[in-house]
Amino acid sequence: MMNTTPLAALHNVSKVYQLGDVPVHALDNVSLEIAEGELVVVLGPSGSGKTTTLNLLGGLDRPTEGRILVAGEEISAYDDDALTDYRRRMVGFVFQFFNLMPTLTARENVEFALELVESDRRRITQRAEEILAQVGLAEIADRFPYQMSGGQQQRVAVARAVAKQPRLLLCDEPTGNLDTEAGRNVLETIQSLNREYGTTVVLVTHNTAIAEMADRVIRMHDGRIAEEHRNPAPKPASAITW
Ligand SMILES: Nc1ncnc2c1ncn2[C@@H]1O[C@H](COP(=O)(O)OP(=O)(O)OP(=O)(O)O)[C@@H](O)[C@H]1O
Numbered sequence: 001m002m003n004t005t006p007l008a009a010l011h012n013v014s015k016v017y018q019l020g021d022v023p024v025h026a027l028d029n030v031s032l033e034i035a036e037g038e039l040v041v042v043l044g045p046s047g048s049g050k051t052t053t054l055n056l057l058g059g060l061d062r063p064t065e066g067r068i069l070v071a072g073e074e075i076s077a078y079d080d081d082a083l084t085d086y087r088r089r090m091v092g093f094v095f096q097f098f099n100l101m102p103t104l105t106a107r108e109n110v111e112f113a114l115e116l117v118e119s120d121r122r123r124i125t126q127r128a129e130e131i132l133a134q135v136g137l138a139e140i141a142d143r144f145p146y147q148m149s150g151g152q153q154q155r156v157a158v159a160r161a162v163a164k165q166p167r168l169l170l171c172d173e174p175t176g177n178l179d180t181e182a183g184r185n186v187l188e189t190i191q192s193l194n195r196e197y198g199t200t201v202v203l204v205t206h207n208t209a210i211a212e213m214a215d216r217v218i219r220m221h222d223g224r225i226a227e228e229h230r231n232p233a234p235k236p237a238s239a240i241t242w
Contacts, residue, residue, distance in 0.1 A: 006033035006069075007167060007200050008057055013066030013076075015052050015223075026052040027063070028223040036167075037198040039191065039234070041211045044220035050204040051172055053220070057202060058091045058170045059083040071167055088117055092161030092169045092199075094190075096176040098153040100145045106132060106156045107141040113160045127163055135159045135189050151182025158189050162199060169193065171203040175210070180242055187213060187237035209242035 015027040027049045055061040068076040110128040175183030211217045212235040219227040
């Protein structure tokens with residue numbers, strides 16, 4: 001049984017960016033609930049508000065209007081320090097461009113992220129080892145990013161994001177810079193973390209094929225939710241192609 005209290009909720013959220021004198025309505029009165037353990041794919045054309053939604057959920061930005069609640073915390077009311085603390089405790093991010101530290105190995109990239117939330121050196125080492133094995137990278141843990149394929153780098157980025165066991169994993173176009181096979185591998189990794197650990201995932205993309213792996217699909221258009229449906233039989237990521 002799914003918990004009925006949503007893990008995350010947007011209530012009548014609007015976001016207006018000011019471009020000089022011109023207001024840009026990135027989100028227009030969006031309401032949305034995300035259940036704990038759900039894997040949600042957000043689709044939509046460029047400029048429809050996908051990244052804005054993700055950034056608001058992740059506490060990288062604040063709404064102009066409306067409320068955002070995550071795990072009972074009203075993050076839209078938080079100041080900068082509280083938001084930083086929220087991101088550290090609750091959120092893992094994966095971006096299109098892997099954003100690994102080029103001078104650190106895969107293992108060190110993961111350990112570096114863990115150091116922000118954990119001080120026990122032994123636990124950091126252990127946890128990094130464990131998560132790299134889980135995403136199938138144990139053998140290349142001591143390589144630097146330039147010694148890895150794009151897909152491997154993105155899996156390190158996923159490992160880094162989930163090492164601290166965040167409640168929410170937010171992925172912005174995680175396969176956008178990868179070929180189909182490497183992209184599929186990354187999606188398999190994300191799906192297995194969702195299935196095995198119940199990590200709630202929100203994945204933003206304009207690749208409609210990826211929607212097949214979702215529990216729920218949300219389509220955005222012009223800063224609004226244009227359509228939303230539950231997927232009765234989500235596909236294993238391994239079966240997706242584009
Ligand atoms: N920091 C900002 N300053 C001004 N305008 C912004 C800013 N961020 C986003 N916007 C505008 O808000 C709207 C929504 O942008 P958003 O990035 O959320 O769309 P998106 O659906 O993620 O698009 P893409 O697929 O291209 O990433 C766009 O019109 C964009 O130009």
